[in-house]
Amino acid sequence: AQKVTQAQTEISVVEKEDVTLDCVYETRDTTYYLFWYKQPPSGELVFLIRRNSFDEQNEISGRYSWNFQKSTSSFNFTITASQVVDSAVYFCALRESDSGYSTLTFGKGTMLLVSP
Amino acid sequence: NAGVTQTPKFRILKIGQSMTLQCTQDMNHNYMYWYRQDPGMGLKLIYYSVGAGITDKGEVPNGYNVSRSTTEDFPLRLELAAPSQTSVYFCASSYGSTGTDTQYFGPGTRLTVL
Numbered sequence: 736a737q738k739v740t741q742a743q744t745e746i747s748v749v750e751k752e753d754v755t756l757d758c759v760y761e762t763r764d765t766t767y768y769l770f771w772y773k774q775p776p777s778g779e780l781v782f783l784i785r786r787n788s789f790d791e792q793n794e795i796s797g798r799y800s801w802n803f804q805k806s807t808s809s810f811n812f813t814i815t816a817s818q819v820v821d822s823a824v825y826f827c828a829l830r831e832s833d834s835g836y837s838t839l840t841f842g843k844g845t846m847l848l849v850s851p
Numbered sequence: 852n853a854g855v856t857q858t859p860k861f862r863i864l865k866i867g868q869s870m871t872l873q874c875t876q877d878m879n880h881n882y883m884y885w886y887r888q889d890p891g892m893g894l895k896l897i898y899y900s901v902g903a904g905i906t907d908k909g910e911v912p913n914g915y916n917v918s919r920s921t922t923e924d925f926p927l928r929l930e931l932a933a934p935s936q937t938s939v940y941f942c943a944s945s946y947g948s949t950g951t952d953t954q955y956f957g958p959g960t961r962l963t964v965l
Contacts, residue, residue, distance in 0.1 A: 739893070744891070779957070779959060780959075782953055785953055841894045843892055844892075
């Protein structure tokens with residue numbers, strides 16, 4: 736069965752600090768997909784990124800970067816020079832298989848608080 | 852292009868009451884989903900639909916019902932509300948069901964059952 740663990744329940748940083756959110760996953764599939772979603776205080780869920788299991792290249796998008804390591808089953812998310820607007824709950828999610836229907840399994844989320 | 856919309860945004864129910872949470876998407880997606888999010892937890896799948904007229908149970912379907920008469924709409928029905936159904940409900944949609952298909956979420960409905 737697939738599982739996603741976000742061990743950090745809450746992280747507090749001061750603006751301009753770098754912060755890394757950890758995500759560890761479990762799956763028996765060789766083909767799978769990993770996602771990060773952001774949930775700001777307003778409550779909606781915003782899609783950030785999707786990675787497939789065959790692509791271990793790190794991804795950078797502005798201040799956001801993602802480090803995917805199959806050897807440690809991790810898909811960590813780093814925010815560089817954090818800003819108050821980054822304050823949100825961040826969810827990591829996993830979807831197995833490339834065919835047929837498969838469930839999107841979420842971690843419990845990490846609440847990031849960025850103070851001025 | 853509104854994406855996924857949900858109504859209402861907030862609702863308070865008394866135990867035993869019924870209500871329908873509405874969800875509409877304008878992206879012509881085949882797949883639609885209902886999740887619930889309890890405090891400090893991730894999202895859990897209640898029901899999903901692979902197309903008009905086809906629905907299936909997710910991880911936590913008890914106490915809920917769904918229907919899918921059109922591609923755009925996927926309402927969630929609570930027949931006899933219980934305090935355990937106090938949660939935030941999210942509707943989502945995706946074009947397909949494979950791992951490459953990203954699910955896009957609505958803004959959520961915050962439901963309290965007293």
